[in-house]
Amino acid sequence: MKLRRVRAIALKELLQTWRDPRSLMMALLVPVMQMLLLGYGVNLDIQHVPVCTLDEEGSFFSQALLKRFQASRYFELVEALKRPGDIAGAMDQGRCRLALVVPADFSRTIAQTSHGTLQAIVDATDDNSAALATAYANAVIAGFSANVQAVAMQRQGLPVQPPALVVQSRVWFNEDLESRNFIIPGVVALVLALVGAQLTSLTIAREWERGTMELLVSTPVTPMELLVGKLAPYFVIGLLDAGICLAFALVWFEVPFRGAFTTLLVTTSLFLVVVLSMGYLVSVTIRSQVGASQIALLLTVMPISLLSGYAFPIDQMPAPIQAITYAIYARYYVTILKAVFLKGSGLAALALPVLALVAYAIALAWLAARAFRKRIE
């Protein structure tokens, strides 16, 4: 392999990318757009669930309970309804997703029987957030209930007894339970695969389409020199994009980063070799820019967004689908990214996914190097 030739090809490729507005946009603008779109768009948290209230009692006591909901960051009281018949309308129009009904005898029943009931109606169109909203509502009511009990005990001069068993749960790695912290590291994988495979899918197909391949093939350049020379500039662009994503994750979205940058650099380089080789392979095979870019899109965005586990946890998928995810190269990089960002894991702890990436990188680079034949037939 002659370095001089590799350098000539790399420089030419860089100049062409620089002068092609579409490629340039793909290389520099898409990472920013994807980061913002997915960072804000894919949010599995529920916060500020709109709540309608129907306070049939209207006492100081019932209002105290509802104020507790207002104080929680998970809920927001948006409307006080007058009649039970209004609830269905408010839900249908999406004005609220949870309705709390305090019965007219709420305080009296509690005073007499020390048990009270209130009704919570939840919009379960989205079952996941409905379940979460119900759980949060229960927690708010339990807190209120414990408070009421304690006050009653004190009034009777009894010592306040804590509940017999308390689960002191402590959340590790994503303390705020922010789904954004969980998703954004994975978005890096999506961006790199998208941009890397898209740019390289054009690189050989463009030479065929424009007729420049005819002359290139007549020169002594070897397939290996062509591969390295063509991929080197995109490797640099890929690392640059990874830097942009990282900056967005850390500065803009304030995702915690607990790992080492070198771990990230090593694994990102491996991942780039995989996606760039894949794009190159597609480009060599398809020979048309439009076709190659479509295939590259199909090989990256679809499987990564659905099967890499970047937003949708793999262990919640049906067993056959889980089996398929092992074949998705991005799955390993997403695992690594999450561990490096949130747990601060090093290469040793990540040996398995790193080795899987190494295997993929070697296999695809080998296939890419063999794919190109210096013939025009």
Place this chain on the structure above:
Amino acid sequence: MNAPAAAEIVVERLQKRFGRFVAVDEVSFEVGRGQILGFLGPNGAGKSTIIRILCGLLRPSAGSVRVDGIDVSRDPEAVRQRIGYMSQKFSLYADLTVAENLRFYGGIYGVRGAALGARLRHALDIAGLAGREQQLAGTLAGGWKQRLALGCAILHAPHILFLDEPTSGVDPLSRRRFWDLIHDLAAGGVSVIVSTHHMDEAEYCNRIALISQGRLIALGSPGELRRHALGGVLMRVEGHPLERLLERLRGFPATRDVAVFGNAVHVLLDAAAADDEAALRAFLAGQGVADVHVDRAEPSLEDVFVQLVGAQPREREAVR
């Protein structure tokens, strides 16, 4: 038609099939050092296919090709290092400048250091592109594009050049200049194969290979072809009306072919017929056609080409 002693390109019984279609059929020829061999023939005759095989872009179906003593099938890379190639279609990077294109091919051929600077200036001089270094190649006019392509092809000072229709789509003045460049290179010892479908350009070549339907139908210097390739004697007959003249001439026993040529008729006669002019005049007089002017004509290459192609069988399918 003798092969030169130090043949740089030796092609023996070359054949190329695409499926059942025979694109190149048993073609053999040699090119000596500093010679210009012209491939002359209509579009689709197989000229480009032969040149692509010589460059190692296509694999021959049968036969052998040796360039500078190297078998192209065995070691195409060694051949590629020694040749310069200019393809029929513009194959440089339209989105790179003149200088960037030249530097790219300089890098690909491993021209380095001070040599690179000198070669770049030489190529710019030859192509007449000095002062246009920063212009994007895609914005050059046709003739300039071709000269840049030639500049790139000779950047590494190859001593073998393959030029596939270098003057197609180029205005006559630029064509003339282009041929001057080719002659300069040949004078410097570069062996050139150049294809064209302009008959007039054939005269610029040392030797011509007439190619039609994948076959080599004649090979020789322009003079040799004009004199011998027809295998007969060409007569020019002037008279009126042309139609009747044409008809009567067909009846002459020694006539092999008749064609209208400008305001006269060209008749090809068997070479064996002695004293053709007198016999022909006597025959026409006997037919009641007097007041004609008959003399021997020097056949043009076009005559030769039309005659030889017309004599060729039409089928082109491979026989298994």
